[in-house]
Every structure is written in structure tokens, then in C-alpha cells.
Amino acid sequence: MSELLELDGVERTYPFFALRDVCLRLDAGQIMGFVGPNGAGKSTTIRIAMGLISHDRGDVRLLGHSMPGEQAVAKQGVAFVSDDVGLYSYATVGWHLEWVASIFPSWDADYASALMRRFNLHPEKRVKGLSHGERVKVLLTLALARRPRLLVLDEPTSGLDPVARHEVLAELMAVLQDERRGILFSSHNTQDVEQISDRIAFIDRGRIIDSSDKEVFLDRWRRLELELPDGVALPSLPGVIDVDATGHLAVATVNAYTPDIPAAYQCAGARVHGVQRMTLEEIFVATVMTSRKEQAQ
Amino acid sequence: MSASIIRPLILKDLYLLRPMMIGALAFGGFGIALMPFGETPFFVGWILLFIATVLLGIFITAVGVVTERKDRVHLFVLTLPTSPAQYTAAKLAASAIAFLVPWAILLSTALALIATTGIPDGLMPFLAALLFYALCYYSLYLAVALVTDSVMWSTLVIIVGNTIPVFLIPALFRMPGVSADPDPSGPVWTANVLTVLACEVAFSAAAVGFALYLRSRQRDFI
Numbered sequence: 027m028s029e030l031l032e033l034d035g036v037e038r039t040y041p042f043f044a045l046r047d048v049c050l051r052l053d054a055g056q057i058m059g060f061v062g063p064n065g066a067g068k069s070t071t072i073r074i075a076m077g078l079i080s081h082d083r084g085d086v087r088l089l090g091h092s093m094p095g096e097q098a099v100a101k102q103g104v105a106f107v108s109d110d111v112g113l114y115s116y117a118t119v120g121w122h123l124e125w126v127a128s129i130f131p132s133w134d135a136d137y138a139s140a141l142m143r144r145f146n147l148h149p150e151k152r153v154k155g156l157s158h159g160e161r162v163k164v165l166l167t168l169a170l171a172r173r174p175r176l177l178v179l180d181e182p183t184s185g186l187d188p189v190a191r192h193e194v195l196a197e198l199m200a201v202l203q204d205e206r207r208g209i210l211f212s213s214h215n216t217q218d219v220e221q222i223s224d225r226i227a228f229i230d231r232g233r234i235i236d237s238s239d240k241e242v243f244l245d246r247w248r249r250l251e252l253e254l255p256d257g258v259a260l261p262s263l264p265g266v267i268d269v270d271a272t273g274h275l276a277v278a279t280v281n282a283y284t285p286d287i288p289a290a291y292q293c294a295g296a297r298v299h300g301v302q303r304m305t306l307e308e309i310f311v312a313t314v315m316t317s318r319k320e321q322a323q
Numbered sequence: 324m325s326a327s328i329i330r331p332l333i334l335k336d337l338y339l340l341r342p343m344m345i346g347a348l349a350f351g352g353f354g355i356a357l358m359p360f361g362e363t364p365f366f367v368g369w370i371l372l373f374i375a376t377v378l379l380g381i382f383i384t385a386v387g388v389v390t391e392r393k394d395r396v397h398l399f400v401l402t403l404p405t406s407p408a409q410y411t412a413a414k415l416a417a418s419a420i421a422f423l424v425p426w427a428i429l430l431s432t433a434l435a436l437i438a439t440t441g442i443p444d445g446l447m448p449f450l451a452a453l454l455f456y457a458l459c460y461y462s463l464y465l466a467v468a469l470v471t472d473s474v475m476w477s478t479l480v481i482i483v484g485n486t487i488p489v490f491l492i493p494a495l496f497r498m499p500g501v502s503a504d505p506d507p508s509g510p511v512w513t514a515n516v517l518t519v520l521a522c523e524v525a526f527s528a529a530a531v532g533f534a535l536y537l538r539s540r541q542r543d544f545i
Contacts, residue, residue: 073545076401076402077406077407078398078401078402078543078544078545079542079543079544079545080542080543094406097406098328098404098405098406098409099404100404101402101403101404101405102404104402105402106402108398110395110398111395111396111398111399111402112394112395112396112398112399113396113399114339114391114394114396115394116339117339125331125335126403128331129328129331129403129404165399
């Protein structure tokens with residue numbers, strides 16, 4: 027599998043924030059969801075990957091090129107879309123398309139036209155008159171029609187209405203039909219990430235706190251609903267990261283689930299009323315809270 | 324690809340800046356056209372010409388650099404296959420072309436008009452020094468815009484840049500060689516005049532050079 031992006035031990039220190047030992051790897055054919063709360067370091071990491079911000083330590087390789095030194099070559103095969111990227115407000119959508127097309131020999135004019143129709147964009151319209159959602163769609167059209175090997179998306183669905191979000195996500199899924207391509211998708215919206223990603227990395231307070239295949243994440247996390255008869259104390263089990271007990275009821279959160287865990291609780295005298303899979307949002311929140319608790323200790 | 328990216332970046336900026344270039348040529352050209360029709364039209368004409376070149380420099384920098392950064396468009400451009408150094412080089416080249424071409428056309432036209440009509444030749448160095456001051460003003464504003472997005476610094480440059488002519492214009496009129504005498508006794512391009520022009524060019528080059536030096540040391544470009 028060819029490697030599209032690799033960050034190894036990347037660090038960057040600011041007066042009130044530091045990115046610490048960030049390691050990420052994205053291969054062709056993958057969509058990586060990069061999830062973190064606001065201010066966690068998602069955008070900083072992505073901008074370091076794109077060469078827009080320099081790093082203090084570590085190595086960044088984009089399409090095999092060392093960053094930021096070889097960024098002009100590396101970015102030939104990379105497209106970047108972020109909700110805070112602007113366009114020339116007095117120029118038309120069509121002018122932007124023509125200008126970007128003049129830069130990229132790989133520009134696919136038919137695909138650009140198809141995307142314009144699908145997104146209901148009009149080339150003669152000035153950027154000034156576009157809604158936020160339309161502007162994101164123009165940026166996405168400009169990015170996708172270049173046929174990049176790697177698409178880097180920083181909160182692309184932020185501020186989009188549900189229909190626009192669906193359209194954008196559907197188009198991203200279509201990109202991955204070509205297995206040579208990959209997407210790095212940053213968001214704090216776990217629903218979007220869960221919908222399209224096959225790999226997930228969680229970041230909080232400048233550190234990658236967990237990273238794995240989505241299915242592995244979803245498989246290993248469980249929430250157990252327990253009833254505790256009088257006099258029963260729950261044993262401490264490996265993989266159980268939190269137990270929230272109220273009276274005779276308890277909820278155990280497990281990040282390395284095996285059938286042995288409910289069996290062990292039953293042996294200890296607890297009644298297991300349910301074993302539930304967790305949504306990515308629940309897993310994300312639990313991971314962040316556990317990480318913060320560990321850092322505080 | 325790396326080198327060729329500079330060309331579309333320059334052409335893009337020139338496309339976006341062309342209304343300002345055309346506007347400055349029209350406005351300044353109107354000022355020049357007034358000049359041969361007597362003392363008062365000449366006075367109004369050179370003021371219009373000076374305003375046209377000053378406004379050209381301000382608008383080119385404001386639209387090409389300041390607004391591009393304020394609207395986060397530079398982030399879009401920097402995601403194209405370009406390095407920050409190439410982006411800065413293209414920005415500087417496009418801005419210089421957008422300013423210097425209309426400026427040079429207006430300056431040479433005005434000087435040619437003075438040389439070929441009854442306007443006193445002694446006013447040529449005055450007009451040249453004044454338009455070279457507009458070059459200094461543009462260079463300083465561009466330099467500040469390239470290295471900082473501080474509104475305070477930009478405003479300060481505009482205030483200072485607009486204040487200096489109040490002192491500069493009377494000083495230029497007192498310079499040897501500058502004269503409204505239709506039949507000047509000596510050469511108009513005196514050593515003083517040439518020194519002033521050389522200082523203005525040196526200041527412009529130093530301002531932009533210092534900005535490029537500071538820019539090359541910046542670690543982040545957004």
C-alpha cells in the first residue's frame with residue numbers, strides 16, 4: 027500500500043499550546059477521520075502537513091516528499107479544503123475554475139462540469155454572492171477536479187446544512203472508488219467521520235490519544251449496564267476504563283471488550299442487563315475524558 | 324511546475340488589479356491633459372496625477388495583499404503547488420508590474436509633455452521627485468503589508484505617507500533646478516535633484532528588501 031502522508035514525532039510549541047509527538051500515517055485507499063475538540067490541534071497538524079506552518083521537531087512526508095522543504099512538488103498531488111479558506115470575492119466561480127485548471131495538467135474539465143451541476147453551482151456567479159455552503163462546494167469542486175492523490179479536508183462540513191453535508195460527503199465517498207487516492211478528514215462532528223472514515227485518530231490538547239481502524243474502535247468499545255445487589259462490589263478488570271454507579275445500578279465503559287468482562291462481573295454477583303455498542307461520539311468523549319484524567323494524575 | 328506556478332500567480336494578480344491600473348491611468352492621464360492649459364490647470368493637473376499614483380499604490384497593496392490575507396484567500400493560493408517563497412516572489416512581481424507600469428507611463432508622459440510644450444522645464448524635476456515619492460510610499464506600504472497584518476502599522480504608514488507631502492512639496496519647490504521660470508538660467512536636473520531621486524529609489528528598494536528579508540525568516544504563512 028503506498029503511503030500518502032506520514033507524520034512522525036511532530037512537535038510545535040506556541041506560548042499557550044503545544045503539539046506533542048504527533049504520529050499519523052495515511053495510506054492510499056483510506057479515509058482517515060481526524061477527530062478532536064475545538065482547539066485540540068487538528069488544524070495545526072493539518073497545516074503542518076501542508077507546509078503552511080513549520081514544525082519544531084519530527085518528520086513530515088507528503089506523497090513521499092519532505093515537508094515543508096519540498097512542498098511545491100508535494101502539493102501537485104494534494105488538494106486542501108477548509109471552511110476558512112477564502113476565494114476572490116469579486117471574481118466569478120467560472121474564473122476560479124479556469125485559473126486553477128490553468129495550473130493543473132491533471133484538471134478534469136468534464137468532472138468539474140459534472141460537480142458544478144451536481145452542486146447546482148453557476149459559473150457566472152460571483153463568489154461574493156455565494157452562501158457558505160456554496161463556497162465550500164466551489165472549494166470542493168476546485169479540489170476534486172484536480173484529481174489529487176490526497177484530499178485534505180479541515181472541517182469541510184462545518185456550517186453546512188444537512189442536505190449540503192450529505193452532498194459533500196457522498197462526493198467524498200465517490201473519490202475513494204479510485205484506490206490510489208486517500209482522504210484526511212478533520213472534524214469535531216463524529217457523525218460525519220463515522221459515516222465516511224475507515225481509520226480514526228483522536229487528538230486532544232495537542233496529543234494523539236488514540237488511533238485505529240474504525241471497525242476496531244467500534245468493536246472494542248462497549249457499555250455494560252449492571253445491577254449490583256446489596257453487598258456486591260465490582261472487581262477491577264483490565265479494559266474497563268470507567269464505572270459510573272448510582273445506587274444499585276452501574277454503567278461500565280470498556281475500551282477493550284471481550285466476553286470475559288461481563289462473565290467476570292456475573293461471577294462477582296452483578297447482573298448484566300445489557301451490553302451496548304457505543305457510537306463514535308460516545309467513544310470519542312470517553313477517550314478524551316480518560317486521557318484528560320490520566321494526564322491530571 | 325515549481326517555476327511555472329509563478330506565472331499564473333502573477334497573471335491572476337494582474338487580472339484582479341487591472342481595474343486599479345486602468346483607473347490610475349485614466350485619472351492620472353486626465354491630470355496630465357489639464358497641465359498645458361495654464362497655471363491653474365497645471366496646478367490641478369499635477370495634484371490629480373500625484374493623487375492617482377498614490378492611490379494606485381495604496382489600492383494595489385490593499386487589494387493584492389491586505390484583502391487577500393483578510394479574506395483568507397492566501398490560504399487557498401498557498402495550497403496550490405507553490406512554496407511561500409514563490410508566493411511572495413509572485414506577489415511582489417505582480418504588485419510591482421501593476422504599480423510601475425502605469426506609474427512609468429504617467430511619469431514619462433508628464434515629463435514629455437513638459438518638455439514639448441510651454442510648461443517650464445524647471446517643473447520636470449519637481450514632478451519627477453513627487454512621483455518618485457509616490458513610489459516610496461507604495462514601497463513602504465507594500466513592505467509593511469507583506470510582513471504584518473497589523474492594522475495599526477498599515478494605518479500609521481498611510482498617516483505618515485499622507486502627511487509627508489505637506490513638507491515635501493514646499494521643500495521640492497525650493498530645490499535648485501526646480502523653477503516655474505519659463506526660461507531657466509541653469510540645468511534643471513541638478514545634483515540636488517538627482518540626489519533626491521536616488522534617495523527615493525534607494526529607500527523604496529531598501530523597504531521592499533527589508534520586507535523580503537523579514538518574510539524569509541517567518542516560519543508560518545497563515
